[in-house]
Amino acid sequence: MGKIVITTNLSLDGVVQDPDGKEGFRLGGWFEQFGGKDLEPWARHETDETLAADALLLGRRSEEWFASRWAARIGEWADKLNSMPKYVVSSTFDHPRWGNATVLKGDVVTEVAKLKQDVAGEILVYASYQLGQTLIEHDLADELRLVVFPVVLGAGERLFGGTTDKKGLRLLGSRTLGDGLALLTYEIVR
Incomplete structure (x- = not known):
């Protein structure tokens, strides 16, 4: 049985929107601005995480975003991302742009x-x-x-939306990446 791991970068107040500033969000671009020299240890962590994984699960827009940035890259991290199986959740398209991808339609x-x-x-x-x-x-x-960047944006789309009930978490680990990024790992308690 597979283990689904949500791995994302976010601001201290939970915003995940427009990290690279290319989506037009007025507060976008926070990833490089507040990642700075810590992006090197961040990249090592992301590479190691990807090398240990078996598949990617993405929404349609994320698949398009990653395909446009990673399909032509080479190197350890890129080679693994480009070759691993990808599953794209979408009811609106049939032809993913990134190689080795399958569209999951339906519920x-x-x-x-x-x-x-x-x-x-x-x-x-x-x-x-x-x-x-x-x-x-x-x-x-x-x-x-969760890789927490040292910035509060105050507005924007967040990972944690409304839920119908409380969702308990258990902290599995915490560490810094470089001097300013915090990596928090939580298990979801059922």
């Missing part, structure tokens, strides 16, 4: 529950906050890996 909860049965190992969810909210709400996510 998200049903499709992802089936995916967890079919894929052994870690299934990473990158940058897909709406999908992440759905997975958390329906108890399909198993772990959260």
Whole structure:
């Protein structure tokens, strides 16, 4: 059985929107601005995490974003990302842009529950906050890996949306990446 791990970068107040500043959000661009020299240890962490994973699970917009930035790259991290199986949740398109990708159509909860049965190992969810909210709400996510950037944005889309009930978490680990980024790892308690 697969383990779904939501792994994302966010501000201290939980904003995940427009980290690179290319989406037009007035507060976008916080990733490089507040990551600075800590992005080197961040990249090592992300590479190690990817190398240990078995698949990616993405929303449509995230698949398009990653495909446009990673498909032509080479190197250890890029090679793994580009070759690993990818599953894209979408009801609006049939042709993913990134290689080795399968579109999951139909009910998200049903499709992802089936995916967890079919894929052994870690299934990473990158940058897909709406999908992440759905997975958390329906108890399909198993772990959260949050890289907290030292900035409060005060507005923007957040990973944690409304839920129908409390969602308990257990801290599995915390450490810094460089001098200013905090990596928090939580298990979702059922």
